[in-house]
Amino acid sequence: SNGLTQPPSVSVSPGQTASITCSADKLSDKYASWYQQRPGQSPVLVIYQDTKRPSGIPDRFSGSNSGNIATLTISETQAMDEADYYCQAWDSTTAIFGGGTKLTVL
Amino acid sequence: QIQVVQSGAEVKPPGASVKLSCKASGYTFSTYAISWVRQAPGQGLEWMGWVSASNGKTVYGQNLQGRVTMTTDTSTNTAYMELRSLRSDDTALYYCARGAQTLDFWGQGSLVIVPS
Numbered sequence: 207s208n209g210l211t212q213p214p215s216v217s218v219s220p221g222q223t224a225s226i227t228c229s230a231d232k233l234s235d236k237y238a239s240w241y242q243q244r245p246g247q248s249p250v251l252v253i254y255q256d257t258k259r260p261s262g263i264p265d266r267f268s269g270s271n272s273g274n275i276a277t278l279t280i281s282e283t284q285a286m287d288e289a290d291y292y293c294q295a296w297d298s299t300t301a302i303f304g305g306g307t308k309l310t311v312l
Numbered sequence: 313q314i315q316v317v318q319s320g321a322e323v324k325p326p327g328a329s330v331k332l333s334c335k336a337s338g339y340t341f342s343t344y345a346i347s348w349v350r351q352a353p354g355q356g357l358e359w360m361g362w363v364s365a366s367n368g369k370t371v372y373g374q375n376l377q378g379r380v381t382m383t384t385d386t387s388t389n390t391a392y393m394e395l396r397s398l399r400s401d402d403t404a405l406y407y408c409a410r411g412a413q414t415l416d417f418w419g420q421g422s423l424v425i426v427p428s
Contacts, residue, residue, distance in 0.1 A: 239414050241357070248407060248421055249349075249357065254414040292357050296413040299371045301347070306356040 210293055210304035217310045218283045226307045228276040228293030236295040238276035240269060243306075244289045252291075253278060285311050314338035318408055318419035324398050324426055331394040332422045334408035341384075342366045345412040346391035348382060350404040351421075358404075362412040363391060371412075400428035 211229045218224035228238060238256050241249040251260050253269035256276065266281045276295075280287055288311045293304040319333040334346060347362040361372035363382035370382050381394045391408055406422045409415035 237413060241415070243357075248418040249409075249415075250418070251414065251416050254416070260416060290356075294357075294359075294415070299412075300373070301359045301362075301412070303349075303357040303359055 210295055210302055212291075212293060212304040212307045214305070215308045215310065217312055218280075219312055220283060220285060222283055224280040224283050224287070224309055226278045226280075226291050226293075226309065228278075228295075228304050229274050230295065231274060233274050233276055233295060234271050236297050238269065238271045239294045239296070240267075240276075240278045241292045241294065242287075242289045243292065249292065280309075283309075283311055287311060314410070314417045316408060316410060316417050316419040318406075318422045321423040322425070324424065326399060326426055326428070328398050328426075329394060329396040330398060330424055331392055332406055332408075332424070334391040334393070334419055336389050336391070336410060336417075339410070341389040342386050344410050346382070346384065347409050347412055347415055348393045349407045349409060349415070351407070352401070352404045355404075360393070360406075364412075365391070395424075398424075398426045400426050402426050 240253040242252050243249040256271040257269050268279045270277050290306045292306045315337050317335050342365045345362045345364045348360040363370045365384045384391045403426050409418040
């Protein structure tokens with residue numbers, strides 16, 4: 207399967223580190239991106255090409271991609287980080303999204 | 313600043329077609345592709361495909377092959393997505409975004425409702 211698998215939900219306490227995973231066979235052979243979607247809003251790019259942050263995205267957001275797993279890490283998590291997060295992989299000409307992970311900041 | 317503005321909501325009967333627009337500004341339109349992504353109510357993001365604004369090349373998702381056409385008009389910096397033979401499960405919020413590999417600026421979405 208070339209689908210991207212994400213956990214449906216992740217919980218984290220304010221100030222702690224949240225990690226959201228995205229898995230697929232040989233995912234590290236592809237570039238991974240991550241998008242944040244707050245309720246009622248359009249998605250926002252937070253990580254691209256595995257590890258890069260767009261302008262305006264806090265450095266609390268970081269990414270990695272190794273083997274079969276890409277990971278979005280949010281350090282010093284804040285209430286405003288509560289959102290759905292989607293991974294996306296690019297395979298030469300096509301893209302695919304993971305099912306999404308709801309991050310809850312308790 | 314870069315902006316992507318989409319057309320308004322549409323209600324279409326089953327079997328009809330819908331054509332959505334996506335107007336970009338703040339950058340050289342022809343240097344980036346435009347991708348389309350949809351989101352059914354309460355569901356995740358579904359990649360639909362992309363169109364090159366420089367040469368019109370398109371790549372569509374396999375599940376939409378034959379029903380979708382994506383085009384661009386470089387004279388107005390506008391991209392279009394037409395979806396035909398609409399079904400109730402096409403009800404969704406349709407987004408356009410700049411780019412193909414990386415979608416860095418997104419529109420506000422266009423709601424398409426196909427009553428069952």
